[in-house]
Structure formats: structure tokens, C-alpha cells
Amino acid sequence: MTGSPPDPNTAPAIARPTVLSLAIKEKAALYAAYMPFLKNGGMFVPTQKPYKIGDEIYLILALMDDPNKYPIAGKVAWITPPGANNNKAQGIGVHFPDDETGQRTRLRIEEILGAALRSSRATHTL
Numbered sequence: 001m002t003g004s005p006p007d008p009n010t011a012p013a014i015a016r017p018t019v020l021s022l023a024i025k026e027k028a029a030l031y032a033a034y035m036p037f038l039k040n041g042g043m044f045v046p047t048q049k050p051y052k053i054g055d056e057i058y059l060i061l062a063l064m065d066d067p068n069k070y071p072i073a074g075k076v077a078w079i080t081p082p083g084a085n086n087n088k089a090q091g092i093g094v095h096f097p098d099d100e101t102g103q104r105t106r107l108r109i110e111e112i113l114g115a116a117l118r119s120s121r122a123t124h125t126l
Contacts, residue, residue: 017056017073020045020094024063031116032123034109038077038095041106044124046091051076057094061105063112070105072096078125089124 022045024030035042043061051057053076061070078093096102110117 017058018049018051019058019060020047021060022062024061026064027112027116030063030109031113034113034117034123035078035093035095035125036110036117038093040096040098040102041109042074042077042093042095043072043109044078044080044089044091044093046089046124048082048090051079051092053077053079057092059094063108066108066112070101070108072101072105074102080124091124093125 022033022043024033033044035044043059045057045059055076057072057074057076059072059074061072063070072094074094074096076092077095080088080091080093082090084090096106
């Protein structure tokens with residue numbers, strides 16, 4: 001029989017965002033991974049899994065001695081492919097959302113980094 005509606009038990013599931021976790025242990029690592037040039041801030045996450053720009057990512061971020069975990073529902077805004085120039089680590093940049101959690105995370109990172117934000121040292125992205 002043709003033209004019948006799809007069986008809801010066999011219909012493809014809507015893709016859920018990938019969950020990644022990143023634990024930053026020191027200020028130098030945070031500086032290297034933070035992406036202040038993104039509108040809401042972002043974080044570089046080393047990964048070998050392939051992603052596309054715009055993919056939804058759920059990132060659980062742990063920052064050094066901070067007992068809080070920062071859950072971020074962001075999107076891929078940067079991709080460093082395998083074998084990139086200057087031996088850059090393979091991974092993705094997750095753009096923080098324009099909401100309370102994104103703003104809170106960005107402010108906490110910028111508070112930790114302080115004056116280091118104006119440094120010209122190389123990072124994982126730029």
C-alpha cells in the first residue's frame with residue numbers, strides 16, 4: 001500500500017545534540033581554548049569526531065578549581081581539521097548561546113583570565 005503515513009515506531013529519531021565534556025585544569029589551557037572573538041564567547045574542544053558548522057553540541061565545562069560545572073547548549077562555529085597548519089590540535093569551537101548560561105560562562109572565563117585576555121600568545125584557534 002502506497003501513500004500511507006510513516007510508522008511512528010520506525011520513523012527516524014530527531015538527532016539529539018552530542019554531549020562533550022571538557023575539564024580545564026590550568027589558566028594557560030583556558031587561555032588557549034577560549035574564543036573571545038565569537039559574539040557570545042566560545043570554547044575550543046579537542047575531538048577527532050567529525051562535525052559540521054552549525055551542529056548542536058551540549059558541552060559540560062569544568063574550570064580549574066571552580067566547583068561548578070557549566071552546561072552549555074552551543075553550536076559548532078569553528079572546525080580545525082586533522083593535519084591543520086602549525087600543528088594545531090584537531091577539534092571544534094563551540095559558540096556559547098545568547099542566554100543566561102552562555103553569558104554566565106563567558107563572564108566566569110573572562111574573570112579567570114583577566115588581563116591575559118589581551119595577550120598576543122597563540123591559541124588553539126587564532
